Amino acid sequence: GNSVTQMEGPVTLSEEAFLTINCTYTATGYPSLFWYVQYPGEGLQLLLKATKADDKGSNKGFEATYRKETTSFHLEKGSVQVSDSAVYFCALSWVTGGGNKLTFGTGTQLKVEL
Amino acid sequence: GAVVSQHPSRVICKSGTSVKIECRSLDFQATTMFWYRQFPKQSLMLMATSNEGSKATYEQGVEKDKFLINHASLTLSTLTVTSAHPEDSSFYICSAREGQRNTDTQYFGPGTRLTVL
Numbered sequence: 001g002n003s004v005t006q007m008e009g010p011v012t013l014s015e016e017a018f019l020t021i022n023c024t025y026t027a028t029g030y031p032s033l034f035w036y037v038q039y040p041g042e043g044l045q046l047l048l049k050a051t052k053a054d055d056k057g058s059n060k061g062f063e064a065t066y067r068k069e070t071t072s073f074h075l076e077k078g079s080v081q082v083s084d085s086a087v088y089f090c091a092l093s094w095v096t097g098g099g100n101k102l103t104f105g106t107g108t109q110l111k112v113e114l
Numbered sequence: 115g116a117v118v119s120q121h122p123s124r125v126i127c128k129s130g131t132s133v134k135i136e137c138r139s140l141d142f143q144a145t146t147m148f149w150y151r152q153f154p155k156q157s158l159m160l161m162a163t164s165n166e167g168s169k170a171t172y173e174q175g176v177e178k179d180k181f182l183i184n185h186a187s188l189t190l191s192t193l194t195v196t197s198a199h200p201e202d203s204s205f206y207i208c209s210a211r212e213g214q215r216n217t218d219t220q221y222f223g224p225g226t227r228l229t230v231l
Contacts, residue, residue, distance in 0.1 A: 004157075036222070043118060043207070044158075044222035089158070100211075101148075102220060104157040 002027045006090045006105035013080055013112050021075040021108045023064075023090035031092040033057075033066050033073040034102070038087045047075075047088070080112045117141055118210050120223035127198055128231055135193045135226045137208030143188035144210035148220060149181070152205040164191050198230045 006023040013019060025033065032051045036044040048057030053068035062077045073090060090105040117140040127133050137147055146165050150158040162178075164170040164185035172178045180202075182194040191210075195202055205227050209220040 041224065043120075043224040044209075046219060046221075049219075101160060101163070102158075103160075106155065106157050 002031065002092060002094050002103045004090050004092055004103055004105035006088075006108055008106070009087075009109035011108060011110050013110070015082055015112055015114055016079045017112075019075070019077040019080045019084075019110065021088055021090075021110070023073045023075065023105060025071050025073065025090075025092050027071075027092055027094060029094070031094050032100075033064070034091040034093065035062070035064055035073070035075050036089040036091060036104075038089065038107070040086070044089060080110070082112045082114060085110055085112045116212070116221040118144075118208065118221045118223040120208055120226050122226060123224060124227045124229075126229045126231065129199050130197055132194055132196045133198055133228060135195075135206055135208075135228075137191045137193070137210070137223050139189045139210040139212075139221070142210075142212045142221075144191075144212060145188065146211040147185055147191040148209045148211070149183060149191075149193050150207045150209070152207060152225070158207060161193075195228065198228070200230045203228055203230045 003026045034049045035047040037047045038044045048059040050057040050066035056065045064073050064075045087107045087109045089107045091102045093100045119138045121136045149161045152158045161176045162170045162172045164183045166185050166188050170183035185191040207225040209222045211220050
């Protein structure tokens, strides 16, 4: 079946540090891949997505590239800020008879300190 | 745009009672809504998919008589946990999808923390 594995947190970084959160997936077919972010007390927000191999999704300085050969979609940011502190979820979308559904990873908490 | 609200944000109830959670799309029409359950430090687990005006489709292992879902309008879906027990305590999250069935993007509500005593 479809599944998503992402690195456990919490990840603690100093402001302006480089961020990588690893995500790998198992899927049949060609899923779309997503990163969602959940700030404290809020719902999940779509951060970025990629729909096919070698696509790069980007938003707010975050990037992730759909790597079919390594079944990965690692999230990166060159310089994190305190305001980036949140929980990040990697997810894949797969098509069923009822439409597209999402499968999530366990989430990775990021803490950015001054 | 694309805001989804949930009510209540937190509920505590006694074992054996029923609890209703509402999910509303505030600025768009949601043809499909999803209900997820999240355990501490675990993934969001899809419970069911509801399409406006039709019966919900439940994922394997989810009891449809326990978790009643109603999607009576294009902006409202409700999840009722019937005869709740302590093992039903969890974080319940809804999401809504706009437009055509095969659209990828889901918009999520802030979640409801249910505690059953």
